[in-house]
Amino acid sequence: MTTPFLVDVPDAVLADLRARIRATRWPPPAPGTPWEQGTDLDYLRELLAYWADGFDWRAVERGLNAYPQFVASVSGVEIHFVHQRAVGGGGVPLVLTHGWPSAFVEMLPLVSRLTDPGTHGLPGPAFDVVVPSLPGYGFTPRPSSPVDYRRVAALWHGLMESLGYARYGAHGGDFGAGVATWMALTAPSRMLGIHLTTPEVSPFLGDGAAPLTAAEQAYVDQHVGVWGATERGYSAIQSTKPQTVGYGLTDSPAGLAAWIVEKWRSWGDTGGDVDGRFGRDFLLTLLTVYWATGSITTSMRDYFDNRWHGAAPGPDDRVTVPTGIAVFPNEFMPEGEPPLSWSQRLYDVRRRTVFPRGGHFAAAEEPDLVAGDIAAFFASVLRAGGDA
Template identity: 45%
Template sequence: MSTAVTPFRVETPQADLDDLRERLARTRWPEPATVEGWAQGVPLDYLRDLAAYWRDSYDWRATEARLNALPQFRTEIDGLGIHFLHVRSPHPGAMPLLVSHGWPGSVVEFLEIIELLTDPADPADAFHVVAPSLPGYGYSDKPTGPGWTVERSAAAWAELMARLGYPRYGAHGADWGSFLTGALGALDPAHLAGIHLAMPFALPPQEQVELDERDLAGLAALKEFQASEGGYSIIQATRPQTLGYGLLDSPVAQLAWMVEKYAAWSDHDGDVEKAIGRDRLLDAVTLGWLAGTGASSARMYWESHNRMALAPVPDVPVACSAFPKDARMPRPWCEARFADLRRWTDHEKGGHFPALEQPEVLAEELRAFFRPLREDTR
């Protein structure tokens, strides 16, 4: 197996963009839902308008240029080609920081926050940012066999940081990235200065703990989410291949499947584009469409959704950010899993996609947590 790290550029064939526009023009639309709003899924009028904008106005080349303005690479780890951004700070004392996305995301989520992390007002707060694409996502390879679980992905991330010459580093994650970062804390504590989780998960501890009103409300909301919003995860955890046929063949299917979750999980008053701009939504959807990851990205659920160990993390400093429109686990449960939980922040605004919705807030949270942990990370 080669350990070479090879520069990478996004070079989308024009034929692929032409094909996308032609498919969008030929969309066969269903009738409207029988109720108003989003109760049965994405409203027809909204999706038709968004699809028309995607076809006629959205500029993927601008996003491609933003990606190509950043150093990108690929390297083979455990038999799989992994794509990643590696943006070094101009400040030599910067701390290495590994950031991991989730579903339905990709590394484009981090385009709004990278400069905030690499070149902050105070050079003492600077980070070198490493942002890999999860296996089966973006420009990483699609696994051809089973076994690419959260834990195996975490092991690949540890190897990536070692290969890049970072003996000590910090890590952050949201969604699957949060699970992966937690697994990394259990797997690679000797090399981690600390981990920050935007969506921490933990099981109830063996000893009974007292939960406050906020914790109980979070559990109630999670139960309601599983009942009314959890169908996507059951489908992806059981039949990702069947789902993939539609997502790979129809750009509107890909659009609806992803945008519904951006709308449901972000913090807004009913208009998702107040939380995440229209072009940013389409960045994520277009990358998924062009890379053909409708099935492969869903397989993370098949591999890990009902099998995650949620291993204890006893030896790594941990910080957790709780955003009001995101899943919230009880803090005492997290304290039982993460023995060195040093920081817990209940944010006033934001949802499941903090790097998109609240980049300034997330950047400051990362600076504050890692500030006292920066020794010996260069």
């Protein structure tokens, strides 16, 4: 059963948020270059002052509620999602999935571009767009039992079936790319194709796999070595002890903002100016969704569940449905893109586009580029013999 949903954060929650911001106990500033040891104190003070006294959540709420939102029960999970059909009808069904530390709001800039591409000067086809909140993020609660890519993929198949779609496409970044991958691995007959903006799932590299090429080895050294040494601390914590860090992030708006915004600054193509890239109102919309729903700890469990309960692709696993890959230059870190051969180990890559700008949060950073690439990819898939 599907029921309409409106975002409506109680006044008491907002008042408590502002009171907590004003009572923040601040640490001393870090020595050295700003942001070198984490979120800059002066920046965070300014951001939180605006969150408490300038940010108009009610105006944001009205904007969010302009999107048709629903809740549907699928396998006992109450999934929150946006569902907007193509202008004029006949849209290609497409599910868009966000990752961490994000929420459904990251994908909203794509909605009108995909449902009404002509208005935005973008190529067709037009799509029926479904944007779910991952379990444990925002308005979708997380079950107490483990939730990995494969389980979410099954939930999304159930959701799309409940909406009357027999075949459909999927797009995702970060965890969303993992979900799209497992949607294709577990039920390829239902999939028109998948489109990814991040290399979330690594191919099988065990016994019998072809040796790494020089380019692949360089990518592994860069991504695992350099990035692991400078950026992976959050992942080590969240995949082992998410509950421990969750107490502080759930209790403190400053802690929550510092934890999340630093990732948006580092992983996005921001040049160090996270406000200029995303806008403070967008960042605070994201933070308020996490705060109002108390979902930061449950979102971090994605790392724990996928590490300890998830399945990696085996030697016989291969995505046989058409796959489109959009490569953005600041995916986690500059020059961290995988070579085509890396992707071809797991996917049937039909389209690979390397863009000159953009980063990990591509849907929010470069929605025209992402929407245009999605449309071009699925147009080619449909011409090659698929149907909606």
